[in-house]
Amino acid sequence: MALQVLRSPGLEPMAAHLAGIQGFTATLDGDRDEVLGIPVTSLERTLLDVARFESPLLGLATLDHALRDGLFDPADLLDRAQAFRGERWVARARDLVRWADPGVESPGESWARLRILQAGLPRPETQVRVDRDDGRSWWLDLG
16 A cells, blocks of 8 residues: 545646555545644545545455454444545445444455445345354354
């Protein structure tokens, strides 16, 4: 993954030759924070930008992990996404937020779920318990 840099509209374009840097133009609208003196985007804005600008596979895996860790509320993030209505890839970001699942335990599970959902199949349940005859249980990633 490349370092991603947002710049405000109207500024000079970033040099395209800078290796390892992806530049995006977007309005921050107060979505700024500071970590160790370094300006960064807020957590909600970062999650939305990953869902918008990265591949859907990485976007959903990131959202699943953040939701599992209790870092955001899907309803709040969907409300926040309304501010970007009509902008590039916002519809995809909203879909990914709706599909996020706190039961996912690995990026591979996120990726499999994404392909299932993109195919129009029913949303799979995560971490399905299957009881065995001997009193023990198995856990299926998806079911």
